[in-house]
Amino acid sequence: MPVERPRRRIPEATVARLPVYLRILIEQANEEVESISSDGLAELAGVNAAKVRKDLSYLGSYGTRGVGYEVAFLVYQIRRELGLTHDWPVVIVGAGNLGQALAGYGGFGQRGFPVAGVVDIDPSKVGSVIAGVRVRHIDDLDQIVQTRHVNIGVVATPPSAAQDAADRLTRAGVTSILNFAPVVLAVPNGINVRKVDLAVELQILSYYEQRRMGVGLQAIGSSDSGRGASA
Amino acid sequence: MPVERPRRRIPEATVARLPVYLRILIEQANEEVESISSDGLAELAGVNAAKVRKDLSYLGSYGTRGVGYEVAFLVYQIRRELGLTHDWPVVIVGAGNLGQALAGYGGFGQRGFPVAGVVDIDPSKVGSVIAGVRVRHIDDLDQIVQTRHVNIGVVATPPSAAQDAADRLTRAGVTSILNFAPVVLAVPNGINVRKVDLAVELQILSYYEQRRMGVGLQAIGSSDSGRGASA
DNA sequence: AGGCATTCGTGCACGCGTTCACAAAGTCCG
C-alpha cells in the first residue's frame, strides 16, 4: 500500500492475459523460482516475449535489465492491478447441472472468489447442500448480495430464464455478471458482462476443422486461443 | 445460382460471432419470422449493424436490399460455413465434476456435437454411466477416436494431468481441443486449441470492478468513457 | 575497472477489425 497506483488504462487484451501470467508466476514461486525473464514467461504462457514485456510495462517498470522480473514482486503487482488483494464473493443463480459443478469446484475459493451463495427458483432444489453451501431461494438474492457485499453474479439457469436472472442480479446491486447461458443478455449501462458459451467454442473449432478438410490439409493459424471480444 | 463456395478466409472475430447469429436466427425461425434486417439482428446480438452486414458479407451477398435477409436461408448458409452440416462427435477426457456435467448436458448433442465417449484414468470411475454414456478407460481413447471418427477432444482433467490428456488426444488423431484446465497446453503445429478458463473470466471482471471503485463510479463496459491519464 | 553478455522498455510500422457513410439495388404505394 505504500506506492501510488499508476491508474492508466490497460488494454483489454492485456487484462485478459494478466491472469495467465499470474497463474504461471504463482506456480514458479511455488517451485522456488525467484526470477524470470520475459522470454521464460512468454514460453510458459505461449505468447510473444515482446508482448509479455509490453503487458507488464503497463503495471510499471518493475523489471531489472539484464536479469528479468522478481517473481514474488510481480505476483504482488499483478494481484494488485487485477484487484485480487481481497476476496470477491460471487453468487450463483441456478443450482442445476452446471451450477452445482461450479459451486462444488474448489478452485474459485482458492483464487479469491468464494461462493457467497447459490440460489434457485425451484423449491425442490432449495435447502439442499452443495459442497457446504446451502441452496437458497432466489427471493433471498437481495439479502445475500447486500449482507455479503457481492459484486459478481454467475448465471447458470436455462436460457429462457437467463435474462430474468440477470435482471434480478442487477436489481440486487451486482455490477459484474458471468453468463453461461447461450443468450445475449441486456443489462443497464455500466454493468459488465462476460459470457462463456461452450457451444460457440465448439462451433468455432468446427469451422476450422471443416476448413482444414475442404482446403486440404494445411496448417491453421498459430496454435493460439484468441479470445476477448466479449461485448 | 452457382452453389460454389467463396472459400475466402473469414476473420477470426467474425467466426466467433457467426455462432451467435446462428442461434438467434434459429430462434427467429422457430417463431415463424421469415426475414430479418441487419439492424434487427444487430439488436438481438448486441452488436453494431454494420458489423453484422460485414460479417454476413463474408458468406456471400445473401441479403435483399430494401428487405433484409431470409432467415431460413441465412441459417443454412451459416451452418454450412461453420461446418455444421454434419455432426462432430466429441470425446471428453476426465469424468470428474465438470466432465460429468458436460456429458450430461444435452445441449451439445442438440447442436451437433454428440458425446462419442467419456474416458478417465481412475478405475473407480470407469464403468459408471453418465446420461447414457458409459465411462471408459483412457486406454480406449485411440479406439474411440478412430471408430467414431472424432476430431474434437475436451480436456476436463485436473491441471496436472491436462498436458498428458492433450498429448493422448493428439496422438490418437484429434486435431481440435477444448481445454477447461487452467493450463497452457503445448500441442503440435496444426492442432487448434481453445481454452475456457473460468478463473480468468472472474479475474477480468475483478479488474473492472476494482477499477470502478478506485476511479470513482463511472461507466465502464461497452462504452468508452475515455480515461486518458497516462504518466 | 572495463568490457561483454543479457534483458528490459518502448518507439514505430504494420495488419486486422470496427465503424462510418453512401451509392446501388430493391420494395412499396399511390
Next chain:
DNA sequence: CGGACTTTGTGAACGCGTGCACGAATGCCT
C-alpha cells in the same frame, strides 16, 4: 409506372493490438 423509402454491400478512415528492432540499463567475469 415512377418516385419515395428502405436496406444492403463495401470503400475508406480510424483505432487498437502485435511484433520488430534497438537503445538503455544492469550484472558478471576477467
